[in-house]
Structure formats: C-alpha cells, structure tokens
Amino acid sequence: MSTDILSQLTAKDIMQGDLLTAYEGWTIHRLAEFFINRQISAAPVIASDHELVGVVSVSDVVRFNTMDDDQRSDALRNLYRDSCGQDINESDLRNWVKVADRNCTVHQIMIPEVITVDVNTPLTKVTDTLVTHHIHRVFVTDDNKITGVITAMDILGAVHSRMEH
Structure with missing residues (x-):
C-alpha cells in the first residue's frame, strides 16, 4: 500500500456525517441515557443557540460518578451560584448531592476545547x-459548521480497506 493513496484522502472521504449532539443544559443522568440508547461514547456539546461549546464523553460521566460527596458538593455549589447568583443553603446542598446526576449538567463535565479539522484536511493531517x-476522535467542519466526526477506528477502516485492494 502506498502512502500516496492515503494522502489523497481527505476528512470528507472518511468522516461519519450522522452526528449526534448533546445539549450543555442536559443533566448528567440524561446524557448517560443518551450515550446508552444511541450506543455512542462521545458527542459534541451545543448551547441552546446551537453554538458548538465543547465535547463530552463517557469518561467524563464516569469521572463525575466516581467523585466523592465533597467534589459533588463543589460542582453543585458552582452550578447554583452560576444559575442563581447566590450561595445555596448547606442543608439543601447535602440533599442535592444525593441526586447530583439529576441536577448537574453537561456543561459542568464537558471539555470546553473542541479539536476540529476542515472537510478538506488530508487524512495524513487528521491522523x-x-x-x-x-x-x-476529531470533529469535521465545513465553513466553520460541524458536519461530521472521524474516529481512530474510521482511520483504521480506511487503511484496512485500501490494504485489501
């Protein structure tokens, strides 16, 4: 197999175009159900105005679910402060921690940095x-709008299919 064949491929040639997105305001519980029901492990995160604001994965959910009560309290305290502009009553906070996954949002666990490539990026640059x-995974944009995703498995699939020819 020649690397010339692979260098002729672009992000558009191997990207998955059916992109599922998560909303930053979803609860972590809803996000976990979304991942399970759609059988995906990550998604770009969009705001209510559909602006791309981050990326979230199953690893982020697992990390949240393994936090101790103090860490969850901090996350909930920050959520309350951000949304209400004041501190929460400590007894309410303790009760809220028990159901944190139904109160904390995707915004609190997402990675705000989204790494993207343009649809015309050569596959060698994507890798x-x-x-x-x-x-x-890397998200693919066209005219600064997210249009697809490329995973490491997509690249392996492209290499494998070219090796068979």
Whole structure:
C-alpha cells in the first residue's frame, strides 16, 4: 500500500456525517441515557443557540460518578451560584448531592476545547492531529459548521480497506 493513496484522502472521504449532539443544559443522568440508547461514547456539546461549546464523553460521566460527596458538593455549589447568583443553603446542598446526576449538567463535565479539522484536511493531517492531541476522535467542519466526526477506528477502516485492494 502506498502512502500516496492515503494522502489523497481527505476528512470528507472518511468522516461519519450522522452526528449526534448533546445539549450543555442536559443533566448528567440524561446524557448517560443518551450515550446508552444511541450506543455512542462521545458527542459534541451545543448551547441552546446551537453554538458548538465543547465535547463530552463517557469518561467524563464516569469521572463525575466516581467523585466523592465533597467534589459533588463543589460542582453543585458552582452550578447554583452560576444559575442563581447566590450561595445555596448547606442543608439543601447535602440533599442535592444525593441526586447530583439529576441536577448537574453537561456543561459542568464537558471539555470546553473542541479539536476540529476542515472537510478538506488530508487524512495524513487528521491522523497527526489525533496523535498530537492524544485523542480518539476529531470533529469535521465545513465553513466553520460541524458536519461530521472521524474516529481512530474510521482511520483504521480506511487503511484496512485500501490494504485489501
């Protein structure tokens, strides 16, 4: 297999166009159900105005669910402060911690940095982006609008299919 064949491929050639998104205002519980029901492990996060604001994965949900009560209290305290502009009563906070996954939102656990490539980016540059940033997926944009996703498995599939020919 020649690397010339792979260098001729672009992000558009191998991206998955059916992109599911999560909303930053969803609860973590709703996000977990979304991942399970759709059988996906990550999604770009959009705001209510559909602006791309981050990315969230199953790992972020797991990290949240393994927090101790003090860490959850801090997350909930910050959520309350951000949304209400004041501090929460400590007894209410203790009760709220018990159902934190139904109160904390995607915004609190998402990664606000989204790494993207343009649809015309050569596959060799896409793989370089994944390796350089130590990530498993990159989102594809066209005219600064998110149009797809490429995972490490998509790249392996493209390489594998070219090796068979």
